[in-house]
Amino acid sequence: MxxxxxxxxxxxxxxxxxxxxxxxxxxxxxxxxxxxxxxxxxxxxxxxxxxxxxxxxxxxxxxxxxxxxxxxxxxxxxxxxxPLLPDDLPARARHRAVAALIGCDIHPLHNVAVLNRLRGLGHDEGDVAAWIGHWIREGFNAVEAWIGDQGFCFGDVGLADVYLLPQLYAARRFNVVLDAFPRILRVEALALQHPAFKTAHPDAQADKPE
Known part of the structure; x- marks a missing residue:
């Protein structure tokens, strides 16, 4: 492929x-x-x-x-x-909810096309940074309340974690303060030690600039 x-x-x-x-x-x-x-x-x-x-x-x-x-x-x-989704139907829905929250409600609002449109409308970099931080924190508030207290988002690694880690990478790239999200930070710490997440990380990609 x-x-x-x-x-x-x-x-x-x-x-x-x-x-x-x-x-x-x-x-x-x-x-x-x-x-x-x-x-x-x-x-x-x-x-x-x-x-x-x-x-x-x-x-x-x-x-x-x-x-x-x-x-x-x-x-x-x-x-x-x-499998990225568990057998239990409500559990599958919880994973999908986190994935949709990140993929549909957070990420599109800091996509480069959206940010360039804000700049094109006359907003300076301070406005752009405030916009990014607002929407990431807004979405992470919901994710933090929704995920569990142990392990990955819902215990074993799954779809929710596949979506959460890249969003955390973006949050850090945009200097969003994450101290208010201990559950999310727990998941990040676990994932950063997992071989699959290490392989997929931007820093491990051949096209990353030196």
Whole structure:
């Protein structure tokens, strides 16, 4: 499989975690989002993903899947070994709720396209930083109240953790203070010692600048 990715893209990061947890080998194809002109806007990449974003996954059969949520759902159904969701239906819903809260309510509001739009409307970097911090803290307040007191988000590692760790990486990159979230920080400390999360981390990617 080919994964079109960018080292610090949070949505790419979550797909890399899912792949690593399932022990799946992939060929990483770096797509630089910040190089002048943007590799994601080039015709060759737009032919793969017309939205011009990462990640995109080309399967062994040649099918292309875009959007991290769809990719992770595909991986979960196609490769059920090391499931990311438990058997219990309410427990599965709890994992999905955290994933949706992060993937739909937090991450899109600090996506580079949104931040550039704020800048284009005349907001300075102080305004942009305040915007990012507000929405990450708002979402983390809900995640902190929702997850459990032991282990990963809900005990064993699963879908919620796949979404949470990249969002924590983004929060730290944007200098968001996280002291108010001890449960979330507990999950982060556990995940950073886990081999799959280490493999998927932005610092471990070949396209990370020196």
């Amino acid at each position: 080919d994964l079109y990715t960018y080292y610090r893209s949070t949505s790419s990061y979550r797909v890399r975690i899912a792949l690593a947890l399932k022990g799946l080998e992939i060929n990483a194809v770096p797509i630089n989002l910040i190089r002048e002109g943007g590799e994601h806007r080039k015709p060759d990449y737009l032919a793969i993903n017309p939205q011009g974003r990462v990640p995109a996954l080309r399967t062994d059969a040649g099918d292309v899947i875009i959007q991290s949520m769809a990719i992770i759902e595909y991986l979960e159904e196609r490769y059920p070994s090391f």
